Amino acid sequence: MNGFRGGYNVRLDGRPSRGVDVLAAPERLYLPLRSQTVAFTNVTVADHQVVLAGETLATAPGSFDIPLLAPLPGTVHLNATDGHIVLDTPPEDAMCRARPPEATGPMQDQLVARGAWEFLRDIHTGRVPSPLRTPQAAVVSTVQLEPFQTRGDVLLARDVPAFIRGLGLLHALMGEKPLFLAIPNAESEITELLQTTAREHPWITIVHVPLRYPAGDLRLLARRVGLRCDAALPVWGTGVAGVLAVDAALTHGKAATTRVVTLGGPGAPQPRHVEVHLGYPLEKLLPPATGPTTLRVLNGGALTGAQLDPGQCGIDNQCAGLTMVKEHESREFFGFLRAGSDRPSASRCFLSTLRRPTRHALTTALRGEHRACVACGHCESRCPAGIMPSLLHKCLWAGDEREAERLRLDLCVECGLCTYVCPAKINLQKQFGDAKENIRSRQCPAPRQIQ
Ligand code: SF4
Ligand code: SF4
Known part of the structure; x- marks a missing residue:
């Protein structure tokens, strides 16, 4: 088993403490019909329809029909806000306690119906895996080192027994295939407990990872334990939130309609973790746009998050962090x-x-104009994939994708570390992501999931 190479201890201001504030249900939810990799294009409710909590509002045909569920009972508005289903929720004391019919059948079907399946990833594609295919193994990472994505320890501290139960359910779900559990290479009560659990369950293999970003990345972990990822032999990957969602769905029949979101970054007035319903209004979570300082908000972490779409009004189903950075x-x-x-x-x-x-x-400051590569080698020494980002950059700059493929561009996990450490501030991560997408569409011209 190879060690973990490269990486960097990214130290940024604006990190919240470990507690999670549970926010009350708002009167109106804005459920985005699109997130980073899922598009809920098949709307299954009518305008002004009254729905129960947990009822399906839309499905994603490109992602094995995973559903967008109503987090609360309420009245649906389809045309109130572009790209969203708006749900007016009655005041809490008047809320309907009825529940939609219980999901039954195989565990996969129950997880899809309760919104927990979408926490799983096919490590090869980065997308939701097929519920019809049994994987060769699963990788679960409790380590999330990217500021400001919700950390595994924050979620674990809330319910370790549920997490351990969830691991068992995941193991049963994938036909008792091996499960690799990544834990930090640091002593704590939780890591001790997980190691004891692994000793009692030989199907769990513990993988210790250093506290250097991006050591908890699922693709890197799969490579590290020698799993070959391809379409024919899927490897499932998930984090602590996914395991807890599996447990909640199968043990308690609970739909995964809330998310723990990290509000962090140097521009966050009050860095904290919050648990909110899907569709929770962003305007209640972000500081007002007016004021002397303008903020750039990223949907996701500081290194891999994408700038929040100005049209997005509520928390989407894949959101685990909102990073706030001052425009400078x-x-x-x-x-x-x-x-x-x-x-x-x-x-x-x-x-x-x-x-x-x-x-x-x-901040967003580039501290000067764009510069050319100065061949300092920082990107190469930090790259966890063991490839040469500066050489790849030069090939792609010259338009030579074939040479980039020969230099193993495919091994890039798009962690963004090369961009972060680059003194010339070249956006290598974006260049590599775009090139990989070009190569994929050249090799497989079938329509993409998200158009
Ligand atoms: S984005 Fe790709 S090339 Fe850059 S450091 Fe991460 S894995 Fe390496
Ligand atoms: S870190 Fe930036 S400047 Fe340094 S070698 Fe890599 S691409 Fe060039």
């Missing part, structure tokens, strides 16, 4: 005299090297 355009007074004194860097030529490690108040 002003010049620094005498900045040339204190180059890099206020931020840690992979480069040792910054003044911050002389200080004790600090957290960096990340």
Whole structure:
């Protein structure tokens, strides 16, 4: 088994503490019909229809018909907000306690019907796996090191017994195939408990990972334990939230209609974790747009999150974090005299090297214009995939995708670390993601799931 290579301890300001605030149900939910990889294009309810909590509002034909469920009872509005199903929910004391008919049948069907299936990923495609195919193995990562995505320990601390029960259900679900459980290479009560569980259940193999981003990445873990990922032999991957959703669905018959979301980043007025219903209004979670400081909000973590679509009004089904970063355009007074004194860097030529490690108040500033690659090698030494990002960049810049393929662009897990450490601030991650997509569509011209 190979060790974990590369990685970097990304230290950014705006990290919340471990507690989770459970927010009350709002009067109106805005359920996005599209998230990063899922499109709920088949709407199954009518305008003004009254629905029960857990009832299907729409399904995603491109993702094995996983449903978008009503998190609360209420009245549906289909045309109130573009790209969303709006649900007006009655006040809590008047809420209908009735539940939609219980899902029965095979465990896969129950998980799909209760919204828990969408927490699973086919590691090869990064998309929801087929419920009809048994995987060769599953990889569960309790380690989420990207600031500001919801950390595994935050979720685990809420209910370790449910997590352990969920592992057993997942094992039964995949026909008792091996399960690899990634835990941090650090001592804690929880890691001790998980190791004891693994000793009692030989089908669990513990994988220790260092506390260096992106060590908990599912694709890297699958490679590390020697699993070959291809379409014919799927490998399932999920995190703590997925295992808890499997347990809640199969043990308690509960639909997965809430999410724990991290509100973090240097621009977050009050970094914290919140548990909210799907569709919870973003305007209640984000600071008002007016004010002296403008914010850039990322849907996801600081390194892999995408800028939040300005048209999105509620929490989508894949959201695990909202990262807030201050827009920064002003010049620094005498900045040339204190180059890099206020931020840690992979480069040792910054003044911050002389200080004790600090957290960096990340902004959107590029601190100068776009620069060419200076061949510093930081991207290569940090890349966890063992490829050469600067060489790939040069090939793709020259339009030579075939050479990039030869240099194993396919091994890139799009963690964004090369972009983060690059002193020239070249957006390598985007360049690699776009090139991989081009190559995929050249090799497999079938229509994509999300158009
Ligand atoms: S985005 Fe790809 S190339 Fe860049 S560090 Fe991550 S795995 Fe390596
Ligand atoms: S980190 Fe940036 S500047 Fe340095 S070698 Fe890589 S691409 Fe070039």
